[in-house]
Amino acid sequence: MSVFGESAHHDVAAYALGVLDLEDVQGFELHLAACAQCRVELEELRELPGLLDEVKSESHRTRQ
Amino acid sequence: MCLVRRQLDTRFERLDPDDEPDRDDRLIRELYEEFGGPLLRQVRQTTGNDLQWAEDVVQETLLRAWRNAPKLTWERGLLWAWLLTVSRRIVIDGRRRRGVRPREVEPPEADSIAVPDTADRTLASIVVAEALRGLSPDHREVIEQTYLRDRTVNEAAEILGIPPGTVKSRLYYALRALRAVLKERGVAN
Numbered sequence: 655m656s657v658f659g660e661s662a663h664h665d666v667a668a669y670a671l672g673v674l675d676l677e678d679v680q681g682f683e684l685h686l687a688a689c690a691q692c693r694v695e696l697e698e699l700r701e702l703p704g705l706l707d708e709v710k711s712e713s714h715r716t717r718q
Numbered sequence: 719m720c721l722v723r724r725q726l727d728t729r730f731e732r733l734d735p736d737d738e739p740d741r742d743d744r745l746i747r748e749l750y751e752e753f754g755g756p757l758l759r760q761v762r763q764t765t766g767n768d769l770q771w772a773e774d775v776v777q778e779t780l781l782r783a784w785r786n787a788p789k790l791t792w793e794r795g796l797l798w799a800w801l802l803t804v805s806r807r808i809v810i811d812g813r814r815r816r817g818v819r820p821r822e823v824e825p826p827e828a829d830s831i832a833v834p835d836t837a838d839r840t841l842a843s844i845v846v847a848e849a850l851r852g853l854s855p856d857h858r859e860v861i862e863q864t865y866l867r868d869r870t871v872n873e874a875a876e877i878l879g880i881p882p883g884t885v886k887s888r889l890y891y892a893l894r895a896l897r898a899v900l901k902e903r904g905v906a907n
Contacts, residue, residue: 661883664890668871669799671889672806673864675872675882679803686796696799699893701906703802706865707763708843709850 666692670699671706742784749780757801764809771812779805810868842905849899857892860885 662685668674669682686692754776761772761779782804783797850858863874864885871889875882900906 661887664883664887667890667893668864668886669803670893671865672803673870673874673889674803674886675870676807678871679800683796683800693796697795699897700799702893702897702900703865705842705846705900705906706861708840709847710866 663689663692663695666695667699670696671703746780746784749783753780753783753798753801756798757805760802761805761809764806771809775805775808775812778808807870810870813868845903845905846900849896849903849905852899853892853895856888857895860888861892861896864889 662682665674665678665682665685669679669686674682686696757779758772758776761775762769765772765775779801783801850861853861859878860874863869863878864871867874869877871882871885875885878885897906
């Protein structure tokens with residue numbers, strides 16, 4: 655992943671969901687430190703994991 | 719500037735590090751005090767209220783934060799996002815080690831969007847399931863194959879037979895679209 659360029663911006667979604675592979679996390683965090691747009695987007699996407707948990711099936715989530 | 723770093727800087731500038739043998743203990747304790755409770759609540763949602771497991775995950779996450787403290791130069795919100803990301807990975811890896819789920823035999827096309835049975839059904843779950851079904855098939859697929867199945871981007875890319883970069887950009891547009899719908903329906907802010 656490049657620190658600049660469109661692809662770096664797109665990583666924010668995977669990062670927000672916690673599905674970005676660990677080897678990419680550090681690179682994205684470097685990008686994040688330099689990219690105000692991604693910080694805003696990360697904030698905007700923050701609710702989504704919790705909302706998606708509402709529809710996670712039992713085989714993937716053993717919440718009682 | 720990172721919270722931990724900043725805290726360290728402000729809290730320890732008064733002290734000569736060499737005179738502070740408990741420095742590491744203090745940092746760990748401070749991480750626990752600030753993030754332990756909220757993180758435990760988040761993690762318990764993904765460990766199925768297995769408290770012991772959740773506590774282990776929180777401990778491991780905060781240990782990693784402590785080890786990475788010099789590199790974690792983010793403000794509070796970003797540190798929190800980092801902690802969530804790392805804790806989620808630890809849960810996923812733990813689940814894999816425990817062999818809880820037969821991931822490999824699961825066909826990728828199986829529906830992983832579940833609307834809970836009546837007792838558990840919430841308005842949010844109904845709205846979110848509907849919103850997901852309203853997305854384009856490509857968009858719905860990447861959300862299903864990553865988050866909803868606890869897979870990373872690279873794992874999903876392999877299963878779907880597309881490059882990881884494509885998974886990431888699809889996921890990006892998928893989440894933007896999903897959020898727009900949820901916002902319109904008053905479920906997301």
